[in-house]
Amino acid sequence: MSGDPYSERVRQLFEAPRHAGSLGGALSATLEDQGVRIRLAAEIADGEMRTLRFQAWGCPHVIAVAEAFCADYEGKSVSTLLEFSVSDLMQSLSVPVEKTGRILVIEDAVRSLGNIVRDASNPDD
Amino acid sequence: MIERAALVYLDYAASTPVDSRVAKAMTALMTVDGNFANPSSTHAAGRRSVEHIAHAAGQLAALLNTDADRLIWTSGATESDNLAILGGAHFRQERGRHLITMRTEHKAVVDPFNVLEKQGFEVTWLDPETDGVLDIAKLEAALRQDTQLVSIMHVNNETGVVQDIEQIGTVCRARDVLLHVDAAQSVGKLPIDLEALPVDLMSMTAHKVYGPKGIGALYIADRPGVHVDPLLFGGGQQQRLRPGTLPVQQIVAFGMTAEIARSRMSDDLEHLRAMHNRFWSGIRDLPGVLVNGCIETGFPGILNVSIEDIEGESLLLALEPLCVATGSACNSQIQEPSYVLRALGRSDALAQSAIRFSFGRPTRIEHVDFAIDRYRSAIEKLRRIAPERVQ
Numbered sequence: 001m002s003g004d005p006y007s008e009r010v011r012q013l014f015e016a017p018r019h020a021g022s023l024g025g026a027l028s029a030t031l032e033d034q035g036v037r038i039r040l041a042a043e044i045a046d047g048e049m050r051t052l053r054f055q056a057w058g059c060p061h062v063i064a065v066a067e068a069f070c071a072d073y074e075g076k077s078v079s080t081l082l083e084f085s086v087s088d089l090m091q092s093l094s095v096p097v098e099k100t101g102r103i104l105v106i107e108d109a110v111r112s113l114g115n116i117v118r119d120a121s122n123p124d125d
Numbered sequence: 126m127i128e129r130a131a132l133v134y135l136d137y138a139a140s141t142p143v144d145s146r147v148a149k150a151m152t153a154l155m156t157v158d159g160n161f162a163n164p165s166s167t168h169a170a171g172r173r174s175v176e177h178i179a180h181a182a183g184q185l186a187a188l189l190n191t192d193a194d195r196l197i198w199t200s201g202a203t204e205s206d207n208l209a210i211l212g213g214a215h216f217r218q219e220r221g222r223h224l225i226t227m228r229t230e231h232k233a234v235v236d237p238f239n240v241l242e243k244q245g246f247e248v249t250w251l252d253p254e255t256d257g258v259l260d261i262a263k264l265e266a267a268l269r270q271d272t273q274l275v276s277i278m279h280v281n282n283e284t285g286v287v288q289d290i291e292q293i294g295t296v297c298r299a300r301d302v303l304l305h306v307d308a309a310q311s312v313g314k315l316p317i318d319l320e321a322l323p324v325d326l327m328s329m330t331a332h333k334v335y336g337p338k339g340i341g342a343l344y345i346a347d348r349p350g351v352h353v354d355p356l357l358f359g360g361g362q363q364q365r366l367r368p369g370t371l372p373v374q375q376i377v378a379f380g381m382t383a384e385i386a387r388s389r390m391s392d393d394l395e396h397l398r399a400m401h402n403r404f405w406s407g408i409r410d411l412p413g414v415l416v417n418g419c420i421e422t423g424f425p426g427i428l429n430v431s432i433e434d435i436e437g438e439s440l441l442l443a444l445e446p447l448c449v450a451t452g453s454a455c456n457s458q459i460q461e462p463s464y465v466l467r468a469l470g471r472s473d474a475l476a477q478s479a480i481r482f483s484f485g486r487p488t489r490i491e492h493v494d495f496a497i498d499r500y501r502s503a504i505e506k507l508r509r510i511a512p513e514r515v516q
Binding site for chain 2: 006011014017020021030032035037038039054055056057058059060063
């Protein structure tokens with residue numbers, strides 16, 4: 001016997017992932033690990049992430065966390081990418097601890113995107 | 126929360142609703158004006174319960190073309206499987222301790238064999254062909270002088286693959302080896318003639334055929350050397366093979382479901398074929414879709430499909446409010462690929478994307494069309510949001 005493995009919020013994010021898609025010409029990071037494929041793309045202006053999009057192949061929690069990240073971080077400073085941790089999102093979405101490995105792939109992808117954005121902003125560094 | 130009314134149920138291989146006539150008869154028996162008396166009691170009310178049970182046994186026996194006294198009532202197919210396999214192996218262990226089964230059996234068969242292996246029995250686990258069917262030559266090659274029991278299911282619960290139990294039974298009978306058949310998915314759905322079939326033990330349950338949960342039966346053939354040791358002790362009921370107060374209302378319900386199934390089996394099969402064919406026609410053009418099992422020879426009540434490059438857990442959620450079964454066995458919060466589909470040679474990814482659609486008497490064309498639409502849109506959505514593979 002098992003209860004509902006998904007919180008109401010996960011169901012909402014999975015059902016309507018408003019940030020799913022790609023951004024032509026934007027900076028992007030793609031990772032594949034732990035049975036998860038994730039691609040994050042960002043349009044940057046004035047040091048802020050104007051638009052964030054994701055593409056994901058994974059379980060509903062992966063898609064929900066990716067959607068929640070994009071929704072939360074649009075409009076924030078690009079510097080926040082390098083400090084991103086999935087732990088708060090995992091807690092708020094009640095992601096089962098058994099899925100930590102695959103959710104951490106999203107954290108790695110966000111930080112990878114952060115590095116790409118930083119390098120693009122400071123090409124001489 | 127999904128509203129009850131919005132659910133579209135296509136999981137009839139897991140369980141079926143109780144036929145309303147059966148539910149009414151059951152309820153009537155349980156109350157003070159019914160026949161609630163213990164059938165072991167010798168008073169008039171008890172004797173009346175015995176008559177009800179005898180009538181129900183006759184109804185089930187008629188469905189299977191056997192004698193009513195060959196049927197032992199149990200709590201369901203799991204108990205029947207355990208009684209047949211553990212009881213049969215123990216009864217015959219003086220003659221030998223080698224047993225044979227398949228890797229695609231239900232857990233109710235697999236686990237008793239695992240127990241017997243721990244008890245020192247030797248088990249040969251046969252692999253199916255890629256279509257799920259057992260190659261009889263493999264069975265013949267696996268039989269030994271000390272083989273005492275073979276257990277092969279009739280209709281596979283995940284894939285709908287139908288095994289040729291007549292041929293399997295003929296091979297076993299020629300070597301005086303007991304054949305147990307888990308027929309949980311086939312009794313009341315496919316014709317079974319136990320007078321003609323060389324089957325020694327057969328497990329069945331009511332709730333897969335529009336009866337209540339909690340009642341099943343084990344058929345034990347009337348043939349020398351065919352017997353089982355009991356698993357339960359505590360009373361003399363049912364020739365001491367399965368003691369315990371008999372649940373009159375459950376047994377009466379099983380008998381009624383058997384009679385109803387017998388009267389409409391060909392209509393049911395025709396209906397299932399129509400639903401099955403309509404659904405398959407509606408999804409077969411999707412790129413990467415694969416049938417697990419055999420579309421032509423499988424039981425039409427079950428269609429198990431995998432699809433390339435789709436994550437199974439997300440697919441299952443995207444299919445809601447369809448009630449269907451995943452090919453995965455849920456292990457905690459992580460879904461593991463089905464061992465049945467792995468045995469058919471499917472990769473972990475394909476096994477994990479498998480969905481079992483199973484149809485029943487209440488299934489209507491609208492349900493099937495809804496399922497087609499839902500499956501196609503779920504696949505389209507998940508492919509749309511998936512990135513290209515990293516090179």
